[in-house]
Amino acid sequence: MKNHDVESLENLIKAGKTFFADKVQTLDKIQLATQLKQAITHVEMYRTAKAQGVPAPFPYESAELLYAPKFTKFNQQLSKIRSESKLDALLKQVDSVAKELPADFSSLITLRLASANQYLDFSEQWQKKRKQRAARDAMKKATHQFNLVEKARSNS
Numbered sequence: 001m002k003n004h005d006v007e008s009l010e011n012l013i014k015a016g017k018t019f020f021a022d023k024v025q026t027l028d029k030i031q032l033a034t035q036l037k038q039a040i041t042h043v044e045m046y047r048t049a050k051a052q053g054v055p056a057p058f059p060y061e062s063a064e065l066l067y068a069p070k071f072t073k074f075n076q077q078l079s080k081i082r083s084e085s086k087l088d089a090l091l092k093q094v095d096s097v098a099k100e101l102p103a104d105f106s107s108l109i110t111l112r113l114a115s116a117n118q119y120l121d122f123s124e125q126w127q128k129k130r131k132q133r134a135a136r137d138a139m140k141k142a143t144h145q146f147n148l149v150e151k152a153r154s155n156s
Helices: 006-020 024-051 059-078 084-098 105-126 132-155
Strands: none
Touching: 024 059, 059 084, 059 105, 084 105, 084 132, 105 132
């Protein structure tokens, strides 16, 4: 969470409460910033405990709030993808973020399922063009995504 600076966020919250407390639109933003600050703190506490070898439950709700913009962006990109190579590239980005999260993270599972379905669509397109090898490769990629989801669900 290199982009999340709790101290700066706290300063913005204080300034917002001091100068804009009477504005309804600003109160919603202040409340969201406060929730974000708490979420950052929870995730950082989890990471610290994990680094020290102390067992700690993963803060799912906090992580959902923190990672929501990233997964929204991934889903938007996924909806615009029209080539298998671009889907491969997107999933490399997703996999790098997935290293920070448990495999059963809700947004991650949802994205993996959507990606698997996209691979199935590509496989079908390749079959219609009689490109069996490309269809088989796309099917393997879909199966891989489904297997990741199944493994995550069976371990949770």
